Amino acid sequence: MSVDPSRRSLLFGRKPAAQSPVVFRPPWAIAQFIEHCTRCNACVEACPTQIIVRGDGGFPELDFTRGECSFCGECRTACQSPALSAAQTWQQTIRISERCLAGQGVECRVCGESCDARAIRFILQPGRVAQPQLDSEACTGCGACIAPCPSQAIAMIQTGKTA
Numbered sequence: 001m002s003v004d005p006s007r008r009s010l011l012f013g014r015k016p017a018a019q020s021p022v023v024f025r026p027p028w029a030i031a032q033f034i035e036h037c038t039r040c041n042a043c044v045e046a047c048p049t050q051i052i053v054r055g056d057g058g059f060p061e062l063d064f065t066r067g068e069c070s071f072c073g074e075c076r077t078a079c080q081s082p083a084l085s086a087a088q089t090w091q092q093t094i095r096i097s098e099r100c101l102a103g104q105g106v107e108c109r110v111c112g113e114s115c116d117a118r119a120i121r122f123i124l125q126p127g128r129v130a131q132p133q134l135d136s137e138a139c140t141g142c143g144a145c146i147a148p149c150p151s152q153a154i155a156m157i158q159t160g161k162t163a
């Protein structure tokens with residue numbers, strides 16, 4: 001009889017392997033970021049919105065609960081290594097979870113009001129409060145909608161290039 005690996009872990013007291021959390025780097029991070037970043041901290045100090053923090057191993061990562069990326073380029077300018085030299089900015093967008101207040105019948109349009117790119121529209125539906133709908137093509141991945149959400153329903157997700 002074969003035993004499912006996660007069940008086997010329970011049976012034999014071993015923890016299933018933990019999934020590492022997705023880490024978001026500054027917008028121009030190259031694919032081989034870890035190999036090139038010297039952990040000098042210059043991007044952390046340069047970011048005017050202070051969303052770059054020292055993460056695991058001292059490598060910079062973004063914390064969108066602190067604010068948004070304005071794509072000002074200060075981090076790229078400050079970086080003396082090739083770590084932030086990608087030709088294009090990142091590919092990421094947001095996901096709205098079931099924690100969304102509108103989904104629970106409570107009128108809320110905070111995320112839409114936070115989005116300069118107008119990537120979140122509210123669609124009226126019969127018998128329900130207006131529901132948020134994301135236009136992922138219009139979303140820049142700036143993260144401006146994440147911190148203001150009163151129910152922490154919004155998370156960033158990667159759609160392409162990994163940093």
Ligand code: SF4
Nearest residue numbers: 047069070072073075
């Ligand atoms: S582009 Fe500007 S706002 Fe965005 S992470 Fe870099 S320094 Fe911060």
Ligand code: SF4
Nearest residue numbers: 037038040041043079
């Ligand atoms: S400025 Fe460049 S090398 Fe320095 S920590 Fe930031 S990404 Fe790494």
Ligand code: SF4
Nearest residue numbers: 115139140142143145
């Ligand atoms: S991440 Fe930025 S562009 Fe995308 S929906 Fe949120 S506020 Fe709008």
